[in-house]
Amino acid sequence: MTDYACQRTPESRALVPPLPVAVFFALAAAMASLLWGAGPVGPLEAWQVLTGSGGDEARFVVMELRLPRMATAMATGLALAVAGALLQALTRNPLAEPGLLGVSGGSAFAVTLAILLGASSATMTTLVAQAGALAGCSLVMLATRSRGLAADPVRLVLAGATVTGLLLSLTSVMMLADQRAADEIRFWITGSIAGTSLADLVAVLPSMALAGVLVVIVASPLAALSLGERAAMGLGHRPGRIRALVVVSVALLVGGATALAGPLVFAGLVVPFIARALAGPDIRKTLRLCLPIGPGMILVADTLARVIGAPAELPLGVITAMLGAPVLLIIVRSGRIPTL
Amino acid sequence: MSQPHALPANDHSEQPGLAVQALSLAHGRHPVIDALDLELPPGKVTAIVGPNGCGKSTLLNGLARVHAPAGGAVLLDGRDIHTLPSREVARQLALLPQDNTAPEGLTVTDLIRFGRQPHQGFLRRWTEQDQAILDQALAAADLDDLADRPLDTLSGGQRQRAWIAMSIAQQTPLLLLDEPTSALDLGHQIEVFELIRQLAGQGKTIAMVVHDLVSACRYADHLVAMADGQILARGAPSDILDPALIHHLYGVHCDILQDPADGTPVLVNLRKSL
Numbered sequence: 001m002t003d004y005a006c007q008r009t010p011e012s013r014a015l016v017p018p019l020p021v022a023v024f025f026a027l028a029a030a031m032a033s034l035l036w037g038a039g040p041v042g043p044l045e046a047w048q049v050l051t052g053s054g055g056d057e058a059r060f061v062v063m064e065l066r067l068p069r070m071a072t073a074m075a076t077g078l079a080l081a082v083a084g085a086l087l088q089a090l091t092r093n094p095l096a097e098p099g100l101l102g103v104s105g106g107s108a109f110a111v112t113l114a115i116l117l118g119a120s121s122a123t124m125t126t127l128v129a130q131a132g133a134l135a136g137c138s139l140v141m142l143a144t145r146s147r148g149l150a151a152d153p154v155r156l157v158l159a160g161a162t163v164t165g166l167l168l169s170l171t172s173v174m175m176l177a178d179q180r181a182a183d184e185i186r187f188w189i190t191g192s193i194a195g196t197s198l199a200d201l202v203a204v205l206p207s208m209a210l211a212g213v214l215v216v217i218v219a220s221p222l223a224a225l226s227l228g229e230r231a232a233m234g235l236g237h238r239p240g241r242i243r244a245l246v247v248v249s250v251a252l253l254v255g256g257a258t259a260l261a262g263p264l265v266f267a268g269l270v271v272p273f274i275a276r277a278l279a280g281p282d283i284r285k286t287l288r289l290c291l292p293i294g295p296g297m298i299l300v301a302d303t304l305a306r307v308i309g310a311p312a313e314l315p316l317g318v319i320t321a322m323l324g325a326p327v328l329l330i331i332v333r334s335g336r337i338p339t340l
Numbered sequence: 341m342s343q344p345h346a347l348p349a350n351d352h353s354e355q356p357g358l359a360v361q362a363l364s365l366a367h368g369r370h371p372v373i374d375a376l377d378l379e380l381p382p383g384k385v386t387a388i389v390g391p392n393g394c395g396k397s398t399l400l401n402g403l404a405r406v407h408a409p410a411g412g413a414v415l416l417d418g419r420d421i422h423t424l425p426s427r428e429v430a431r432q433l434a435l436l437p438q439d440n441t442a443p444e445g446l447t448v449t450d451l452i453r454f455g456r457q458p459h460q461g462f463l464r465r466w467t468e469q470d471q472a473i474l475d476q477a478l479a480a481a482d483l484d485d486l487a488d489r490p491l492d493t494l495s496g497g498q499r500q501r502a503w504i505a506m507s508i509a510q511q512t513p514l515l516l517l518d519e520p521t522s523a524l525d526l527g528h529q530i531e532v533f534e535l536i537r538q539l540a541g542q543g544k545t546i547a548m549v550v551h552d553l554v555s556a557c558r559y560a561d562h563l564v565a566m567a568d569g570q571i572l573a574r575g576a577p578s579d580i581l582d583p584a585l586i587h588h589l590y591g592v593h594c595d596i597l598q599d600p601a602d603g604t605p606v607l608v609n610l611r612k613s614l
Contacts, residue, residue: 092443220457220460224454226441226443226446227440227441227442227454228437228439228440228441229439230401230435230440231435231436231441233405233406233435234406234430234433234436234437235454235455236429236430236431236457237426280445280446281443281445281450
């Protein structure tokens with residue numbers, strides 16, 4: 001292990017810088033999401049639309065359906081990736097993921113409750129989703145405070161799975177109560193960004209921007225916190241304030257993403273995992289890499305969701321779970337879960 | 341047995357000093373230190389010694405403002421340390437805690453860079469000056485060849501020197517270390533203590549909690565002996581160390597000789613009962 005670690009650093013320095021590659025990957029994925037879809041408009045026609053020609057129907061599909069969907073996918077992917085990386089750094093647990101820990105579950109539960117009570121406006125849904133995420137996130141932080149859970153990554157995930165399971169069954173019970181709401185919720189609860197409009201996205205953007213500002217402020221102190229609570233204090237930071245800022249950022253991000261796409265599991269696990277493998281242990285570098293990889297990943301997943309079963313569509317949540325579950329298994333089975 | 345300690349009159353008098361006045365510290369409701377007064381002699385190495393649970397680490401954490409006082413005050417340059425912005429304190433006072441951790445794969449250079457954080461503004465980037473200070477810190481701790489090595493691949497002594505190098509990069513006149521050599525073997529202990537002496541030689545005021553009394557005598561100018569949250573004795577090791585103090589601190593009997601090489605006190609013939 002020692003020899004391996006010794007060799008790793010010079011090797012990873014010799015490789016192509018990961019950030020430009022990741023940006024290229026995100027741009028390619030964005031292009032693909034415009035070119036391919038479940039409908040009859042093929043890549044060639046879509047390309048014609050993008051270069052200024054093409055028929056009216058193709059124009060409508062690409063500009064009115066696929067473009068907003070691309071933007072939504074990017075925002076969702078970015079939010080979940082950054083939130084996952086933040087949660088993992090804060091809990092020092094590589095398995096901490098908004099979907100697995102019940103943060104998304106809390107968010108979805110809150111939204112279901114709101115829909116059942118008659119809410120429909122996108123702004124309202126965002127706020128409710130963020131409030132639910134904040135509750136879920138606070139629960140996670142309470143759990144990590146209790147001894148044992150913090151030290152054992154797998155037990156934290158078990159606790160999170162329990163909370164998620166409970167919230168999902170409560171959500172199901174609520175759906176039984178109202179058939180009309182149930183159809184609306186059932187589509188959303190598996191995770192999907194089909195049919196989202198730019199208005200939905202616009203409703204989420206202000207809070208995402210606020211989260212972005214908070215993340216910029218908290219990134220360096222959070223990195224210092226990885227040296228230990230007292231070491232961070234010695235460097236002039238306040239751990240309590242760092243935690244509060246991170247929790248609020250995660251709630252804003254996950255709530256926003258959940259409002260847009262439903263509770264997506266695993267997206268916040270896979271992307272930080274890859275980013276960390278490329279960037280090393282510094283959370284600031286990991287976050288920077290999450291910015292392109294997160295959107296790229298969700299774009300790929302959403303494009304696959306449209307293409308695999310065309311002309312029908314798979315829910316996005318199914319694809320992220322299929323991509324994410326193997327990564328979770330790899331981390332858990334690696335025998336030694338790295339400490340962050 | 342306790343001697344009043346006089347501040348040595350030397351060139352360091354203009355340095356920011358660290359002192360405590362009537363300081364009380366508690367763990368929850370349990371009082372650990374009650375109304376304690378102490379001043380760190382400037383430009384010297386002070387070792388805080390005492391039996392397990394005597395409150396020496398608590399005192400150090402109190403000095404470093406990471407443990408909030410239940411009463412009294414810690415004075416940095418005459419001002420209450422808890423009224424000063426934490427970042428400003430971090431430019432005057434560096435802390436090497438005992439419970440530090442490093443994420444896997446963090447390199448020596450990565451770690452030392454953190455030492456510049458208190459000097460960096462919100463959006464201020466890494467400057468040439470920061471780089472120069474980082475290089476100096478690497479050289480001072482003799483880590484040039486290990487700069488890009490992950491901490492988890494280093495020996496205990498090398499790792500501890502990397503942490504000290506981080507505090508060097510912090511460029512503070514004051515340095516506090518909590519058991520900097522615990523869990524190190526003899527060779528690594530000496531390597532760390534010699535680095536600490538070297539820093540004191542450059543004018544830093546240093547306080548450290550040391551478990552091993554003999555090392556404390558050898559490497560400290562000033563000894564603070566604590567038991568039960570009280571200071572039993574303070575002064576130069578050769579002045580204050582006698583068999584009665586040892587018995588009071590640790591409940592053991594011993595004879596004290598002088599090291600023929602440098603005159604520091606050495607404990608021999610240690611036994612539980614006479």
